[in-house]
Structures are given as structure tokens and as C-alpha cells.
Amino acid sequence: MVIAPEDLETWLASSPPLSAIIHLGAISETTARDADLVWRTNVTLSQMLWNWCAKHQVRFIYASSASTYGNGGSGFDDDYALSALLKLQPLNLYGWSKHAFDLWATRQATEHQNAPPNWAGVKFFNVFGPNEYHKGKMISVVKVKHDEVMAGGPARLFKSDQPGLPDGQQKRDFIYIDDVTAALKFLLSARNLAGIFNLGTGTARSYADLARAVCTANGLPERIEFVEMPTALRGQYQSFTQAPMARLRALGFNHDFLTLEEGVTTYIKNHLRQLDPYR
Known part of the structure; x- marks a missing residue:
């Protein structure tokens, strides 16, 4: 609403x-x-x-x-x-x-x-998962990479803008x-x-890991291409995030989180590759 x-x-x-x-x-x-x-x-x-x-x-x-x-x-x-x-x-x-x-x-x-x-x-x-299709430019990277590889192209990732950090090794939770x-x-x-x-899950994973998971979930060979980061994002891009979860766990939240690969596979197979992605 x-x-x-x-x-x-x-x-x-x-x-x-x-x-x-x-x-x-x-x-x-x-x-x-x-x-x-x-x-x-x-x-x-x-x-x-x-x-x-x-x-x-x-x-x-x-x-x-x-x-x-x-x-x-x-x-x-x-x-x-x-x-x-x-x-x-x-x-x-x-x-x-x-x-x-x-x-x-x-x-x-x-x-x-x-x-x-x-x-x-x-x-x-x-956060990524179904029913995000209205979000425009802020749709999850998983959905964007899925669309890229299913169109026959590579999964495109931003080059690193941090000295000493290899391309694709920017990490998020x-x-x-x-x-x-x-x-x-x-x-x-x-x-x-x-x-x-x-x-978050408490574990940071690289964008390269995410791209590989998307390719695997779609039954495609790994194909990643690195592109220049847009000027509008330089200096505003988080190259690392990871959520310490002790405070929420201390309340009694004992849920087991899906791994990146499990979440990507669930999203792609149960939603993005279905005729109705909202199902």
C-alpha cells in the first residue's frame, strides 16, 4: 500500500x-x-x-x-x-x-x-527474490544478471574502484x-x-560468486565481463558489507539462512524461469 x-x-x-x-x-x-x-x-x-x-x-x-x-x-x-x-x-x-x-x-x-x-x-x-519487478534501476543484481545471461550475453559486473581490490571481488551480504x-x-x-x-546472513559474498551462481542455476557456462563503474556511483559504492547478527540472534531468532547459491537457485528455478514469475 x-x-x-x-x-x-x-x-x-x-x-x-x-x-x-x-x-x-x-x-x-x-x-x-x-x-x-x-x-x-x-x-x-x-x-x-x-x-x-x-x-x-x-x-x-x-x-x-x-x-x-x-x-x-x-x-x-x-x-x-x-x-x-x-x-x-x-x-x-x-x-x-x-x-x-x-x-x-x-x-x-x-x-x-x-x-x-x-x-x-x-x-x-x-535483499533479492520474487515480486521485485517494479523496482526499476533498484531491482536486485540477481534479476539483472539472470536477464543478461538468458539474453545470450555475459553477466556484466562493475570493475573495482578501490585500489588493490580485484574486479568482481566487491562483496555484499x-x-x-x-x-x-x-x-x-x-x-x-x-x-x-x-x-x-x-x-543479513552474516556472510559477505563476492559479485563474482553471485554471477557464477546465476550462470549455474540457469545451466549455463560461467561468462563474466567487467565494465567501468558509472560516474554517478564512484565514491558512493559500498565495496563491502557484512551483517553481524548477534543482536537479532540474542532475541531468539534461530532461523537458518539460505546460502547465496541456494537463494539464487530458488529464485531462478521457482520464479524467474516460470511462465508466471510471481507464483
């Missing part, structure tokens, strides 16, 4: 009683430039939902992002103490907006005692959507929920 900020109060007033809100909507384009639009969408709307949930005692779970960690120079620990959050330096407007709301929410909870009865910010790492939904279901019932939590 898509709700404009100016329509939120009306919609909430007319909605049936709610026990929880999971807020995932955002402008997630990493090359976005309209700061006013990003702020209204990613910060103002989230603040309105937070305040409504606090007032009406409704559980609130919202999407933060691994982009808040920037180049990883301050690590990827999901410590939500203000002193830890203030060390983070996102690389782009999207990450900055998510970080701004994390800081605001933490101050509301810790300094102003204005918080929903149970709340969690979830720092999603690189890729997580399949089924593992994400398992975590969200868990958070919906977790007791005494408060804070910001990483959500």
Missing part, C-alpha cells in the same frame, strides 16, 4: 484497529538527487507513523538500511546508542535519509520517552526474501522489542 504523507492521518483515522505497522516504503534509489522529496518520503512519513504508533500503542517495525554504514570504516555493528550511530557516514542521499531517521527515532526513544510500545528499525542488507520475511514474522511477536537490528 502506498500512502502520501499528506493522506496519512486520514487513512489511519479510517483504518480498522491495528496491532502493528511494518513500514518498508521508501525512495531507495542510491543515485537520487531530490533531497526534499527523499526527506518527505523517507523521514517525514516515517516520523508521522512513529508518532501515531506511540500515541496509539501500536507496534512499529520500519526499514532502515545497510547503506547507513557507508564505506564500512566504522564497522557494521548494529549498536543503536547515539554515540555509535553518530560515527556512521552514509555515502549517498538514500543512506543519509535512513540514517537521519535512525538518529531521530533513537533520540525519541531514549531522550524524549516518545516511542511505540515495541519498535525495531531493521537494517536490510542486499546477499539475503533471500524468504529469510527476510521469517525475520519480520519473528519481530512481530518478539517481546520487549526496542532498537535497531541488522538483517
Whole structure:
């Protein structure tokens, strides 16, 4: 459901009683430039939902992002103490907006005692899986590489823009959507929920590994080509992310994550190679 900020109060007033809100909507384009639009969408709307949930005692779970960690120079620990959050330096407007709301929410909870009865910010790492086909340029790399190799071409990967880092060895923590939904279901019932939590597999894998997994899942020989990174991404590209998962595990989340190869194979065979990819 898509709700404009100016329509939120009306919609909430007319909605049936709610026990929880999971807020995932955002402008997630990493090359976005309209700061006013990003702020209204990613910060103002989230603040309105937070305040409504606090007032009406409704559980609130919202999407933060691994982009808040920037180049990883301050690590990827999901410590939500203000002193830890203030060390983070996102690389782009999207990450900055998510970080701004994390800081605001933490101050509301810790300094102003204005918080929903149970709340969690979830720092999603690189999510992929079915029903993402509307996302345009922000669709997952798995889908993009699948389309490339099925069209008869190579899987194209960006050359490294980091000295000493080989092409294709940029690494991300890729997580399949089924593992994400398992975590969200868990958070919906977790007791005494408060804070910001990483959500990845805890294992960084290279883009070359991903491209190989896509080729294998499609029964094709490995074929990878490296291309120049677009100018708009240089200096804003995370070459490494990995999610420490101790905080979410400490709540009792004992789910076993799919490996990159398992997730890619599931996505391609059960969805992308089917007549109906939404099935």
C-alpha cells in the first residue's frame, strides 16, 4: 500500500484497529538527487507513523538500511546508542535519509520517552527474490544478471574502484526474501522489542560468486565481463558489507539462512524461469 504523507492521518483515522505497522516504503534509489522529496518520503512519513504508533500503542517495525554504514570504516555493528550511530557516514542521499531517521527515532526513544510500545528499525542488507519487478534501476543484481545471461550475453559486473581490490571481488551480504520475511514474522511477536537490528546472513559474498551462481542455476557456462563503474556511483559504492547478527540472534531468532547459491537457485528455478514469475 502506498500512502502520501499528506493522506496519512486520514487513512489511519479510517483504518480498522491495528496491532502493528511494518513500514518498508521508501525512495531507495542510491543515485537520487531530490533531497526534499527523499526527506518527505523517507523521514517525514516515517516520523508521522512513529508518532501515531506511540500515541496509539501500536507496534512499529520500519526499514532502515545497510547503506547507513557507508564505506564500512566504522564497522557494521548494529549498536543503536547515539554515540555509535553518530560515527556512521552514509555515502549517498538514500543512506543519509535512513540514517537521519535512525538518529531521530533513537533520540525519541531514549531522550524524549516518545516511542511505540515495541519498535525495531531493521537494517536490510542486499535483499533479492520474487515480486521485485517494479523496482526499476533498484531491482536486485540477481534479476539483472539472470536477464543478461538468458539474453545470450555475459553477466556484466562493475570493475573495482578501490585500489588493490580485484574486479568482481566487491562483496555484499546477499539475503533471500524468504529469510527476510521469517525475520519480520519473528519481530512481530518478539517481546520487549526496542532498537535497531541488522538483517543479513552474516556472510559477505563476492559479485563474482553471485554471477557464477546465476550462470549455474540457469545451466549455463560461467561468462563474466567487467565494465567501468558509472560516474554517478564512484565514491558512493559500498565495496563491502557484512551483517553481524548477534543482536537479532540474542532475541531468539534461530532461523537458518539460505546460502547465496541456494537463494539464487530458488529464485531462478521457482520464479524467474516460470511462465508466471510471481507464483
